[in-house]
Amino acid sequence: MPTSPSMTTAATTRRIEGKPRVIVTRRLMPEIESRMSELFDAVLNSDDHPFSDEEMAAAVKDCDVLVPTVTDNIDPDLLEKAGDRLKLLANFGAGTDHIALAAARARRIVVTNTPGVFTDDTADLAMALIIGVMRRMREGTRIVRHGEWGGWTPTGMLGRSIGGKRLGIVGMGRIGQAVAHRARAFGMQIIYYNRRRLPESVERIFGADYAATVDELVAASDIVTLHCPTNAETHHLIDTRRISLMKPGAVLVNTGRGELVDQEAMITALENGQLWGAGLDVYPDEPNVDERLIAHPNVITQPHIGSATEEGRTAAGLKIIANIQSWADGHSPPDRVIEGYA
Template sequence: MPQIERPKTIVTRKLPAQVEARMAELFDAEFNADDTPMSEDALKNAVARADVLVPTLTDDISKDVLASAGPQLRLIANFGVGVDHIDLAAARARDIPVTNTPGVLTEDTADMVMGLIISVPRRLAEGEKFVRAGKWRGWAPTGMLGHRVNGKKLGIVGMGRIGQAIARRASGFGIAIDYHNRHRLPEAVEQTLGATWRENLDDMLADIDILSINCPYTAETHHLLNEKRLGLLGRDVYVINAARGEIINEEALTDALEKGAIAGAGLDVYENEPDIGERLLALENVVLLPHLGSATFEGREAMGDKVIANIRIWADGHRPPDQVLEGWA
């Protein structure tokens, strides 16, 4: 792999000032000053000129976009963990390694999920809106009753870094933990987390009080929580999703919420993000957040540090540490 002293690096969205300043020092960096998401034509122009592309989850790095890449494009250094917006097979075919930023978002995302796990059953967001609307007339014995979380059972779908971090937090609130994962965790990890593996997802769904979606989005997990599986949940169950919106059939979820088939939901991601259906927006038993999972100053700066480290190590002629695909030279 050849060494490149100052690779031409095109960043598709505005990043924290400290991150952009460091990139400007180290690379021949080009930034998106107005932070408008790039069109397909703009992305094609970028890959035609860049040695390194730094995209985010709002960029569709498709096969068509990569077909416009010049021979000089030798790295896609994603600003984020998920890479479902990048056509990995097309990148592999052109021998373009893809990196991401694992690990640095775990605690921030788990904090937010735990906030939703508490907020939705206790109706905290709904109560805050009630006060601001001037509707509150003082304490009442039956006013805005919700459900306690202590003593409930949380089902976690996807027990990677974030799922395990959520389990650690939830256990501190006296919540029992079941989990479904492609592979069972080592027994010692299960004991530390107080978590019980459920090999069959459908069986777990019928036996929990709160469901947290934390698995990656892939072709296999598209609409993993569909109408049939939503029907397995009890009427007092709450659904939390901070992974990817496409993992849940949003129309089926909205139907279930409207009918009272489930108790409520806390969503940080959406199937057609940033568009949210009017039916979902109208529901009071749903907390809707604007994709805040990693939105901390510390987390975003750490993401930038990861991107910079991957570019520098690649530019020095070495395999970047957070390379997503295996088998690169």
């Protein structure tokens, strides 16, 4: 692959004998990049720019291992351009909805991810958004910073308590359960929807009730938080119809994927009061955020930082290295993704 000024590598003009060529599409933690350069023929993205379609096509033709992230669309057409050389997609992140898993499997390309390392970080952010919206922290911060606070009054800046409120969790995997664990400590009641009902023993741990349908969950919840992958079934999972089923003045929190929510339906509900507020970390057209969301006094907008901690990003990088090294040594990588169970 032609080396652009934005790319650096341990060997840009020659192949390193015995080492797999690994192309990384975005900047990783410095210690991770340093270790990759020691172990592999690593091509790094020095200025962290998103790869263009042309750069991505060139990359898959010139590497044994591609390290993509959620910002990369690894579709069947791209994999077709890879030829026979690309053998491993070592994804940075647990979610793989941006990767055409069936196409990768058909071409005998192994796919790995980094499960578990972002669980607590994302759950922490979800709880922060729940508390922040319920206590109107975005609006409170604004009036203080703009010199509009006139002092304490008994009826000033009234928010809502979270103790006793019913939290509806859509997707009760690792992150959903971590959110339930935190919410339980705040005295919240838990109701959840999942493709497969959890064992009764796990439900007892969280004091959680099972909703047989998403409709049932949203109708029963004061706050709904989304922790499921995007696919054909979950695209616009929260739409006009489901928002209409929610309690008047309910709250919506999304740290999953922007495509889970029909954004226009959500904005309409925020503007007419059907939704009291929202806590958002993801959007359907990132990095663009609708101005109506930014303007709403009780919508907290974060820049997709659910996994953005030094510890989590380092742990993910170490998992990627372990997966690549295991594959290069002829073993099945520890975090291999099986289609349908990503």
